[in-house]
Amino acid sequence: MFPLYDENPTRVTPYFTYGLIGMNVLVFLHELSLSTAQLNQFFNQYAVIPQELTTNFSSEWTTLFTSQFLHGGWWHLISNMVFLWVFGNNIEERLGHLKYLLFYLGCGALAALCQWFIGMSSTIPSLGASGAISGVLGAYIIRFPHARVTTLVFLGFFVTTINIPALVLIGIFFLQNVISGLASLQAAANMSVETGGVAYWAHIGGFVFGMILSPLFGLFRRD
Template identity: 70%
Template sequence: MYAVIPQELSNSFQGIVLTSQEFPELATLITSQFLHGGWWHLISNMSFLWVFGNNIEDRLGHIKYLIFYLACGGFAGLCQWFISMNSAIPSLGASGAISGILSAYVISSPQAKVLTLAILGFFVTTIRIPALVLIGFFFIQNVIAGIASLQAAANMSVETGGVAYWAHIGGFIAGLILAPVLGIFHSDNWN
């Protein structure tokens, strides 16, 4: 198992027909979802998966959920690759797939209140925020940062590493498309 390296994935798409030599590079679109760049990366992804993932799994069942998760993550990897085809910076993590889960959650339960940790100066408390607001903020923040990363790369003519914003955006969009196809719609029973 290893991460997606956009430059190597681009090289695998050079031929008209994919051979078994290219398969390992294509497989990174799946294997990269199970690797993380450190404990904080892993813990933050698993926290989002814990809060939102079980609701979507309850809706879809185990097999459809696995397919949904891997498809969102794979599409997320392709989106990040498309933006940075010549990059040698590895891309890894579950956040593209989890972004798809977030968009499915917004479709199914937009009014649900999410218990959120709030840090106000020296005070730490919890507040309940509507899922649509919380996840909408997440998506808008990623779009703004994604556009900024494109501008930074264009202006400096260097590679920008760090957060794969376009993977988050791609996973989110994949979730918006796939969730209704797999039968996830808004239901007042799930709020």
């Protein structure tokens, strides 16, 4: 399932949502211009490396924010930006432009810390906007639980669109991450070598913090 758009029109232009999408795309285009060695160095400098954050937080804390604009491939970028495009505009309208930006970056940083907490000695770079966008999804599900989202569905070779309640779509996203996150913990417990993969706990952490923080930022303020 792939969201296309929701049913809630916005009355203001979501400048920061557009700006965040633009910045992510520009950074990814820069990544494409780098050689493999240069790209690895770029990730090592700007992505969150848990072991480095553990041993030298004072100089590495900025990666909690810079890592949010890095992506590991086209699909990683596109899927994140589509979710931000579909769900970010309504949250930006409700919070206001500046509060929305602070909320987005804050959720992303807290999400990265959740992933760091799971594996403080890991040397695998953690990167992507998924944690921050999960925060947006957490805010959306409590502010617009009855909204419906037009979603692209792939049924083998057949592709169609259906309207799905946001509560169901985002709920499936959250449950998938909880199940995968618990599985990743079990796998790590049964293995003597470090394993990489999707930062499920960053997704879960971002989602939960989005639900907690968004009301404090004014998600339910009256017009």
